[in-house]
Amino acid sequence: MARPWCGRTLPTTTAVIIILVATFSPAQCRYSEESEFTIAIPAGKDECFHQPAKKGQTLEIEFQVLDSGSVLDEPTLNVDFSFFDPQNRILTVDTDKMDGVYRFRLSVDGDFKICLSNRRSLISAKLVYLEVFLDKGDVTQDEVDDDPFDLGSVTLAAERHFNSSQVDKLKERLNRLYDLLNTIERYQEWQKAHEARHRNLVEHNFTKVNTLSCLLTCLMILTGFVRVMFIRGLFEDRPSVYQVLTSLKLKW
Secondary structure (H helix, E strand, O other): OOEEEOOEEEOHHHHHHHHHHHHHOOOOOOOEEEEEEEEEEOOOOEEEEEEEEOOOOEEEEEEEEEEEOOOOOOOOOOEEEEEEOOOOOEEEEEEEEOEEEEEEEOOOOEEEEEEEEOOOOOOOOEEEEEEEEEEOOOOOHHHOOOOOOOOOOEOOOHHHOOOHHHHHHHHHHHHHHHHHHHHHHHHHHHHHHHHHHHHHHHHHHHHHHHHHHHHHHHHHHHHHHHHHHHHHHHOOOOOHHHHHHHHHHHHO
């Protein structure tokens, strides 16, 4: 038996499937805003970003330095982090950090400024992964969306023991599941950036080892050639080395 769902007639199983599909379709989380991007900070420069927020919200900032533009500057994958309130007052400063996680409970409304500085580096740019997570945990009841996935009103057959209250409970659990999946996604992105940084370090070390090995190999070949020529000259009547030394003596 079928019952109306959002003005259409759908069986009970189909209604549940639509709820599941709507849950896992791309959507913005009801209680949070998230931004993530990768930026290149030139040598001797700063990069700043502004995040609007309200009093009572929680702002979480995570960053990792993924790569350096110069192999020579690779051991110092560090930048300076600073956080300013809307009045441009410094709230937090952290220097020489390869990565960091910061969590702030905001006490005023306004645009907060996030700055990453690469002024300590003179020759290389820094590639930085930055994620900003704004938790809307203290939104008022009027701002809460009771139907974030546009599921509408569901009325199901009573004889199937599946009523609207059960659907509401299912929606709450699915919303909770959505928030957990969002948290897992953030963790995976963080781990991906962490893996990229270590891969870049390994690639830089690989380049250094190969370059140094080639130079040492060429030096060994040149040294061996000089030694062979010197030993050969010892068994000649008029050694080449003797002739070279004699000509140098005559010049002096």
